[in-house]
Amino acid sequence: MSQKITEVFAQAFKTTFPLKSSPLVDCITNAVTIESMANALLYINAKPIMADVPEEFPELFTQIDALLLNLGHISAERKDSLLAAGSYAAETHKPSVVDLVGVSATQLRYDISQQLLQNHPNVIKGNISEVRRFAGLKSTGRGVDGSQLDQSADALSELTAALQSLTQQYPNTTFLATGETDLVVSAKGQWQLKNGVPQLDRFTGTGDIVGALIAALLGLGLTNDEAVVVAVSYFNCCAEVAAAQNPEGGIASFRTKTLNQLSLLADKTDWVEMVKGEAV
Numbered sequence: 001m002s003q004k005i006t007e008v009f010a011q012a013f014k015t016t017f018p019l020k021s022s023p024l025v026d027c028i029t030n031a032v033t034i035e036s037m038a039n040a041l042l043y044i045n046a047k048p049i050m051a052d053v054p055e056e057f058p059e060l061f062t063q064i065d066a067l068l069l070n071l072g073h074i075s076a077e078r079k080d081s082l083l084a085a086g087s088y089a090a091e092t093h094k095p096s097v098v099d100l101v102g103v104s105a106t107q108l109r110y111d112i113s114q115q116l117l118q119n120h121p122n123v124i125k126g127n128i129s130e131v132r133r134f135a136g137l138k139s140t141g142r143g144v145d146g147s148q149l150d151q152s153a154d155a156l157s158e159l160t161a162a163l164q165s166l167t168q169q170y171p172n173t174t175f176l177a178t179g180e181t182d183l184v185v186s187a188k189g190q191w192q193l194k195n196g197v198p199q200l201d202r203f204t205g206t207g208d209i210v211g212a213l214i215a216a217l218l219g220l221g222l223t224n225d226e227a228v229v230v231a232v233s234y235f236n237c238c239a240e241v242a243a244a245q246n247p248e249g250g251i252a253s254f255r256t257k258t259l260n261q262l263s264l265l266a267d268k269t270d271w272v273e274m275v276k277g278e279a280v
C-alpha cells in the first residue's frame with residue numbers, strides 16, 4: 001500500500017502552520033489577482049512585496065526570502081522583469097517559484113517558461129493543462145484554465161512520466177500540476193494530493209495564491225517538496241471548510257470564506273487530519 005502523504009512529510013505538516021516568522025516574498029505577477037495574492041500572504045502571516053523593476057533588484061534581493069514569478073500578464077516590460085529576476089534569484093541563491101499561467105495558450109509564454117527553467121527554480125507549477133504543454137505533451141487547456149480532458153488517469157500517468165524525465169536534467173526543481181488531483185514530481189519521489197473542492201475552479205486566482213503560498217514556505221526554509229505538499233494541502237483544506245460553511249453555494253461567498261480560512265484553519269489543531277494524498 002502507498003505511504004500516506006502526512007506520514008511522508010509528517011514533520012513539515014506538524015510544524016509549518018501557523019507560521020512562526022514572516023517570510024518576505026517578492027511577487028512579479030499579473031494585474032488580475034495581485035491584490036488577492038498580497039492579501040493571501042498577509043493572511044498566513046507572510047509579507048508581500050510586488051516589486052518588478054529590475055533597477056530595484058540588487059537592493060531588494062538582500063531583503064527578500066523568496067521570489068514568485070507568475071506569467072499571467074505578459075508585456076515587453078514584464079517579460080524583461082521576469083527574466084531578470086529569475087537570473088538574479090539563481091545568482092543570489094534565493095528560492096523561487098515559477099507559475100506557468102497561460103503557457104498552454106501561447107508560444108510566447110511557453111518560450112519564457114523554458115528560459116526560466118534554465119535557472120533551475122525550486123518549483124515550477126501550473127494547472128494540469130499548463131504543465132502538460134510545458135512538459136511537451138498535448139494540452140487541451142483553454143486560456144488560463146485547465147481542462148477536464150487532461151485529468152484522466154492515463155493523462156496523469158503520461159504527465160508523471162514526462163516530469164520524471166525532466167527531473168533527471170533538473171534535479172533541484174519540484175514540479176506541481178494542479179487540478180482535482182494534484183501531481184507533485186521531483187527527483188526524490190512522486191505524490192498525489194486529493195483535497196479541494198470543484199468550486200476552486202470557479203474563482204480567479206486560486207492557482208496564483210497556491211504559488212505565492214509555496215514561495216512563502218520556501219522562504220521559511222522548507223524543502224521544495226515540503227513547501228509544495230504543505231501549501232497545496234493547506235489551501236485545499238481551507239476550501240473544504242469554506243464549502244461546508246457555504247450552504248447557499250454562491251461562489252463569491254465561497255471565495256471570501258476560503259480566504260478567511262487562510263488565517264483561521266491553522267489554529268484548528270486537527271487540520272492535518274483532513275489531508276488526503278499518497279506517494280505514487
Ligand SMILES: Nc1ncnc2c1ncn2[C@@H]1O[C@H](COP(=O)(O)OP(=O)(O)O)[C@@H](O)[C@H]1O
Binds near residue numbers: 126128181200235
Ligand atoms: N476540481 C477540483 N477539485 C479539487 N480541487 C481543485 C479542483 N480544481 C482545482 N482545485 C484546487 O484549486 C487550486 C488551483 O488549481 P487549478 O484550478 O488547477 O489552478 P489554476 O487556478 O492555476 O488554473 C489547487 O490547489 C487545486 O488543487
Ligand SMILES: Cc1ncsc1CCOP(=O)(O)O
Binds near residue numbers: 073206
Ligand atoms: C492572469 C489571468 N488572466 C485571466 S484570469 C487570470 C488569473 C489566473 O489565475 P489562476 O492561474 O490562479 O487561475
Ligand SMILES: [Mg+2]
Binds near residue numbers: 100
Ligand atoms: Mg494558474
